[in-house]
Amino acid sequence: MDDAVRQALARWPDVPDCFGWLHLSRRGEWQLPEGPIRHAGLTAFIGRNYEADADGRWYFQNGPQRVFVSLAYTPVVLRLASPEELQTHTGSPVESLSEAWLDEEGSLLLGSEHGIGLLDDRDLAAMAAHLAGELEQPDGPVELRWNGLHLPVARIARADVPGRFGFISQPA
Template identity: 35%
Template structure:
């Protein structure tokens, strides 16, 4: 977490939390969802405005965390902005490097560590359980992920229902105001 954010938390400790205004899709894109967009429908059916400003995305990435209930949020100064997730808390990119290894990184740029499990849901989405946590593999990286599986670099694929993933891996797709445990 940024030092400026820590200082803001100390200065204004009682700022109300924010819900439904920020979302993360399965490609790793962030979306702002104002009142008008929220009224138009739920995420991801109605996404909102994609955040394209690089410095803002970097700020969100540095201050992206979860609470004890598995609700993910962006600490925006003194305000905790809870994130609606389309699929998982992490969106993963997979790349093959020159020495034949496969490198997995999160949408935030964080290294994920070891791949502990590989899962696929009824929609054909691929998930990796890593040292960092559970993430969905970005669709453009599915070919490289398939190569890693065929090369035996990761565990065998396990089939799982999408609805079972949040409870199994301890996260919430759509945090609500009753979620926060201080």
């Protein structure tokens, strides 16, 4: 969290929370009701001050105010930074993968030190080259082969993702 944010919290501890204003898209874009945020400095500031509370609600600490984020899918979106490197939508490198999941829509979810993350659909074709097994069979075995890892890919219903991974998509 930025130092200026910590100072604002100390100065104004009782600012009410904000809900329904900030959204995270499936592609890791911050969005307001008017549309996506395109200012690089603002997106970086939001990313540096983005975290979860004890209840699994993700928020952006905007000075003294918590701005809770409505999630289009997961609280983290992953992207290929290079053919062999992943990063989060906030720009943090992914050092290790711990699990992999496919939902009924063909979306790939990956567990890392940053929690569960949805792979940006624009990188799905490139990542598919690292999947081996029976992708066409609903219960067929699939494995993710990534940087020397061989992770089994489990199946999951999209509706089960928030409960399984302990986050709230639409905080209120």
